[in-house]
Amino acid sequence: MLAVEGLSVQFTDRFGTNMAVEDVSLSVDRGEIHGLVGESGAGKSTIGAAIMGLLPAAGQVTAGRMTLGETDLRALTPVAAHRLRGKRISMIFQDPQTSLNPLMTVEAQLIETILAHEDIGVAAARARAVSLLEEIGIANAKDRIRAYPHQFSGGMRQRVVIALALCSNPELIIADEPTTALDVAVQAQVLDLIRRLASTRGVGFILITHDIGVIAQVSDRVTVLRGGKVMEQGQTLRVLGQPEHPYTKALMAAVPPLDRKLDRFHLPRIAGEALPQAETDTARVAEDWLMAGTGSGPGPSLDLSGITVRFRGERRGLFGPRDDFVALDDVSLSVRPGTVMGLVGESGSGKSTLAKVIAALVHPAEGEMRLDGAALPPMRARRRADPSRRLVQMVFQDPYSSLNSRHRVLDVLSEPLWLYGLEPDARRRARLARAMLALVGLDASAADRYPHQFSGGQRQRIAVARALLSRPGLLLCDEPTSALDVSIQAQILNLLKDLQARFGLTTLFISHNLAVVRQMSDDIAVLKEGRLIETGPSEAFFAGPDAAYSRDLLAQTPTVRFDMRAV
Amino acid sequence: MVAFAVKRLIQSVFVMLAVAFLAFSLFAFVGDPIAQMTGVETSLEDQDRLREDLGLNDPFVVQFTRFTGDMLRGEFGYSFRTREPIGAMILSRLPATLELGTVALLISLIVGIPAGIYTALRPRGVISQSLLIGTLIGVSIPTFVIGILLIFLFGVQLGWLPTYGRGGTVEIGWWRSSLFTAQGWRSLILPAITLGLFQLTLTMRLVRAQMMEVMRTDHIRFAIARGVPWRSIRYRHALPNTMIPVITIIGLQFGGVIAFSIVTESVFQWPGMGLLFLESIRFVDIPVMSVYLVVIAFFFVVINLAVDLLYVAIDPRLRVKESF
Numbered sequence: 096m097l098a099v100e101g102l103s104v105q106f107t108d109r110f111g112t113n114m115a116v117e118d119v120s121l122s123v124d125r126g127e128i129h130g131l132v133g134e135s136g137a138g139k140s141t142i143g144a145a146i147m148g149l150l151p152a153a154g155q156v157t158a159g160r161m162t163l164g165e166t167d168l169r170a171l172t173p174v175a176a177h178r179l180r181g182k183r184i185s186m187i188f189q190d191p192q193t194s195l196n197p198l199m200t201v202e203a204q205l206i207e208t209i210l211a212h213e214d215i216g217v218a219a220a221r222a223r224a225v226s227l228l229e230e231i232g233i234a235n236a237k238d239r240i241r242a243y244p245h246q247f248s249g250g251m252r253q254r255v256v257i258a259l260a261l262c263s264n265p266e267l268i269i270a271d272e273p274t275t276a277l278d279v280a281v282q283a284q285v286l287d288l289i290r291r292l293a294s295t296r297g298v299g300f301i302l303i304t305h306d307i308g309v310i311a312q313v314s315d316r317v318t319v320l321r322g323g324k325v326m327e328q329g330q331t332l333r334v335l336g337q338p339e340h341p342y343t344k345a346l347m348a349a350v351p352p353l354d355r356k357l358d359r360f361h362l363p364r365i366a367g368e369a370l371p372q373a374e375t376d377t378a379r380v381a382e383d384w385l386m387a388g389t390g391s392g393p394g395p396s397l398d399l400s401g402i403t404v405r406f407r408g409e410r411r412g413l414f415g416p417r418d419d420f421v422a423l424d425d426v427s428l429s430v431r432p433g434t435v436m437g438l439v440g441e442s443g444s445g446k447s448t449l450a451k452v453i454a455a456l457v458h459p460a461e462g463e464m465r466l467d468g469a470a471l472p473p474m475r476a477r478r479r480a481d482p483s484r485r486l487v488q489m490v491f492q493d494p495y496s497s498l499n500s501r502h503r504v505l506d507v508l509s510e511p512l513w514l515y516g517l518e519p520d521a522r523r524r525a526r527l528a529r530a531m532l533a534l535v536g537l538d539a540s541a542a543d544r545y546p547h548q549f550s551g552g553q554r555q556r557i558a559v560a561r562a563l564l565s566r567p568g569l570l571l572c573d574e575p576t577s578a579l580d581v582s583i584q585a586q587i588l589n590l591l592k593d594l595q596a597r598f599g600l601t602t603l604f605i606s607h608n609l610a611v612v613r614q615m616s617d618d619i620a621v622l623k624e625g626r627l628i629e630t631g632p633s634e635a636f637f638a639g640p641d642a643a644y645s646r647d648l649l650a651q652t653p654t655v656r657f658d659m660r661a662v
Numbered sequence: 663m664v665a666f667a668v669k670r671l672i673q674s675v676f677v678m679l680a681v682a683f684l685a686f687s688l689f690a691f692v693g694d695p696i697a698q699m700t701g702v703e704t705s706l707e708d709q710d711r712l713r714e715d716l717g718l719n720d721p722f723v724v725q726f727t728r729f730t731g732d733m734l735r736g737e738f739g740y741s742f743r744t745r746e747p748i749g750a751m752i753l754s755r756l757p758a759t760l761e762l763g764t765v766a767l768l769i770s771l772i773v774g775i776p777a778g779i780y781t782a783l784r785p786r787g788v789i790s791q792s793l794l795i796g797t798l799i800g801v802s803i804p805t806f807v808i809g810i811l812l813i814f815l816f817g818v819q820l821g822w823l824p825t826y827g828r829g830g831t832v833e834i835g836w837w838r839s840s841l842f843t844a845q846g847w848r849s850l851i852l853p854a855i856t857l858g859l860f861q862l863t864l865t866m867r868l869v870r871a872q873m874m875e876v877m878r879t880d881h882i883r884f885a886i887a888r889g890v891p892w893r894s895i896r897y898r899h900a901l902p903n904t905m906i907p908v909i910t911i912i913g914l915q916f917g918g919v920i921a922f923s924i925v926t927e928s929v930f931q932w933p934g935m936g937l938l939f940l941e942s943i944r945f946v947d948i949p950v951m952s953v954y955l956v957v958i959a960f961f962f963v964v965i966n967l968a969v970d971l972l973y974v975a976i977d978p979r980l981r982v983k984e985s986f
Contacts, residue, residue: 147887181889188887193880197979198902207898208888243978259888 096299097123097146097267102159104141104150104323115141115154116323123267123299128289130302130314130331132346134363135550135580138323139303143269146301147186148176163267182212185260189272191252195244201228201255202240205262212263224262231258231288249442250281257288261298269301274309275578278442278607279651286313305580307350308652311335319343341365349581353610353652356634359592360585360614377539381530381563385598388517388566393433394601395467395486395568397453400427402462404448404625422448423459424625430569430618432467433599437616437633439609439648444622446605447492450571453603454489466569485515488567492574494554498546504557505542508532511565531560535590552583559590570595570602577606588615609652613637621645670970674963679730681959685952686729695948699742738953743945748953752935756957757837758828759927759934763920765850766858771912774862778869779904783896785874797863809856809929816852824849826931853930857923861915868911872904879903906977913969917962 104116116138123129131139144150146161146168161168163183171179180186188194196204205224206217213220221240228236231254244252253273260268270289274282290313292298302314310317310331317334319326319342327340338344342365349363404423423445430436440446451457453464455474464471471483491497498507508528512518518527529539535556546554555575562570572591576584592615595602604615612619613633620630621642629642640646689695695718696709704712713719717728732739738748781790800808817825830845831838840846876882877900885895924936931937935954942950 149883149887177886177889177892179889180887185889186884186887188880188884190880194884196881196885196899196903198906198977199899207894208890211888211890211894245979256884259884263888 096125098162100160103157104145104154105157106154108153114323119325121318123301125299126293126297128293128300128302128314130310130317132304132307132310133320134582137320139320140271143271143303181263183265184267185265187256187260187270187273190276191249191256194256197244200241200243208259209262227258227262249277253285267299271303280441283651307347349585351610351614357614360588362585363582377530377533381534384527393599396432397430397569398465400463402426402452403460404457405460422625426627428620430601433601434617435602435604435615437612437619438603438605439612440622445625446622447573450573450605454487454571485565486568488562488565489571490558490562490575493578494551494558497558498554500546504544508561508564515565531564535560551579555587570600573605670967674967677963681956682730685955686726688948688952739949741947741950743947748950755935755938759923762853762923762934765854766919767916769854769858770861770865774865775869778866779873782870782873797866800859801863805925806929808859809926812852812856823852828933853926853932857926868908872907876900876903909972910969913965917965920961921958
């Protein structure tokens with residue numbers, strides 16, 4: 096149905112041209128799911144955009160043929176190309192939070208899209224929209240259709256996005272990281288839905304992802320890309336079962352296993368490739384400085400008891416009762432000195448809220464916190480000068496929004512040093528900041544640049560460096576790698592693991608990826624709807640969890656080491 | 663929604679009280695009202711009697727309460743200068759300023775919003791670039807210079823439009839309007855353009871910046887990818903998202919246009935509240951000044967309230983949650 100032959104895409108900027116995609120051929124049949132997998136920068140999304148005819152202005156198709164059925168996609172005029180979009184090819188974006196118009200009801204968006212492509216009445220379009228939502232698994236579609244996007248949860252919103260892509264009956268849907276922003280349970284449901292739509296409706300899918308586990312779960316055929324070139328292509332069973340290309344093997348080995356604990360995360364590197372080496376001499380300065388501050392002993396212990404957080408809800412009527420939302424309900428938890436506590440749960444389970452309570456960003460209604468036995472005051476009671484402000488540091492999920500884009504990296508990194516009075520001399524602050532950059536594996540010259548000049552992984556390294564420069568005892572990592580692909584994830588997590596071991600940092604590591612948590616943590620705690628389900632040593636948990644919910648959570652985690660071993 | 667409106671209403675009352683306090687302070691702290699009203703020939707006994715009669719010896723709180731009560735009943739007192747009741751003075755001037763402000767705002771919106779959209783959608787076009795440069799020149803020149811230039815060109819050189827005053831008015835009850843005759847429009851158009859030009863530039867640049875940002879968002883990219891017609895993408899999807907922040911600014915602008923029409927009114931001798939205020943300053947007519955202050959503040963508060971409610975009506979997401 097879709098045939099791409101020898102596609103090359105070139106990007107031109109003021110520094111010259113570079114080939115984003117080189118000589119890529121692939122085909123998608125009716126009802127087939129074709130996975131495109133690779134690290135960031137592999138050209139996956141560019142291929143999708145080229146097929147859609149939506150390359151950014153700097154990008155240009157320089158060679159190749161793209162045909163959908165009988166239509167030559169490269170020969171279309173802009174008007175014809177726009178008419179084709181939605182009608183025959185549609186697209187699903189990564190983040191359901193941002194891919195719907197917040198000011199229009201789901202109904203208005205669906206009906207508009209249907210009417211844009213078909214000459215049927217509004218009533219017929221509405222009927223089709225309702226039945227489509229039902230098919231896609233939205234209960235009570237007749238009423239829910241009148242809701243606004245913000246009234247749906249993340250997973251439901253992604254279903255609405257899928258319904259929008261599907262409502263004009265396209266032959267091909269390009270799904271660009273459709274589940275990356277979703278947690279494991281919801282991801283499994285959305286992938287099931289895609290699988291079902293492919294087989295019942297005969298829609299062809301191009302599934303773009305960096306998660307090889309997702310590919311293993313649903314795709315029929317897979318193309319492994321690296322640096323814009325095809326590394327390996329074929330039936331998913333064959334490619335993942337008996338990978339021929341060393342890069343495919345490396346990529347698969349880089350997925351953290353759920354069934355055992357490794358010393359380090361594997362990088363998707365083919366044997367013999369050089370790894371970037373940090374400047375160890377410069378880094379030594381930062382290391383010595385950290386050691387001098389924290390000593391060689393382990394970090395502080397953290398004890399939480401009865402933490403409860405409520406969010407104020409809407410009032411029903413003018414004087415009616417408020418529908419308050421309980422984000423955390425009586426959570427008690429202890430992190431042993433110098434160990435890593437993994438905190439897992441679906442989105443909305445209160446993981447991040449708990450980290451924010453500890454970091455004094457959210458005020459708990461009840462509960463008590465102790466840091467190394469001393470009372471840790473909650474948000475409103477914690478003074479600016481409280482020593483715990485320095486001791487407790489956080490690494491946020493999104494490295495794009497957690498660094499001030501108007502500050503140079505040097506300013507970002509120097510801030511904790513003067514804020515907490517650690518280093519009064521500006522020159523020594525600068526020297527230390529550069530040394531810390533070397534310690535986290537960045538070039539010291541990075542200090543003079545601005546955050547937007549770095550990739551996601553590099554920014555997350557800067558965020559880690561910033562946290563370390565306050566000589567923390569307790570590090571709160573809130574999904575530090577869930578926005579990053581497998582190789583960058585491996586780098587960041589190896590870094591965190593090394594630093595944690597070397598400086599004995601007590602760490603609370605939040606993630607919805609159980610495989611990652613297994614590699615990182617000594618202990619584990621499971622949250623569900625604000626309640627603590629179970630807690631205990633990590634290895635015992637993965638050997639056999641106590642609670643039924645934990646078992647479900649484990650079962651939903653996609654792995655590559657699936658039953659294909661036998662194939 | 664109702665709770666929100668009530669909350670905002672209560673806040674507005676406090677704002678008005680604060681402004682009333684400031685206005686009242688003019689009496690209490692800027693000069694001695696008795697000295698303003700009486701001449702050198704008035705004896706000290708008479709002055710003291712007058713002070714006692716007017717209640718100026720009462721404690722500050724009592725005087726302020728009386729002042730607020732009078733304001734609420736619509737008794738604004740008398741002008742030092744003309745001895746007329748201030749309520750009637752303001753009321754006779756109000757329509758002129760309101761009409762001028764409204765027309766100026768409409769001009770700025772009717773031209774500014776489409777121009778903003780156009781320059782956002784064709785950022786590199788020749789027309790866009792010349793519009794942007796032209797408006798930059800427009801804001802760089804002070805309002806009164808623009809007014810004078812317009813008078814010189816259309817009033818003196820071409821002789822098409824009157825150069826000052828407000829002609830061709832029609833009385834509808836107490837409202838003296840210039841919107842119903844050609845002559846009225848002819849005298850209104852130049853001051854309105856002068857007053858609206860700055861707002862026009864602001865609106866245009868704001869709409870442009872917002873629109874360009876919205877056109878880059880995921881939901882617009884998704885709409886393009888599913889083949890929603892371009893017209894709908896631009897005006898149904900992108901424009902409302904653009905207008906959310908713009909509405910706030912436009913609301914504040916309208917308050918600003920009314921409050922700061924002083925310069926334009928004096929250039930065109932437009933018989934509005936701004937001109938009245940200028941005359942009052944010249945003659946240190948404190949009662950008129952303080953009432954002017956209260957009336958303008960009242961406009962600001964009402965407009966802000968309306969904008970806040972409009973905001974909630976447009977954006978279904980406005981739910982602010984905080985832990986407690």
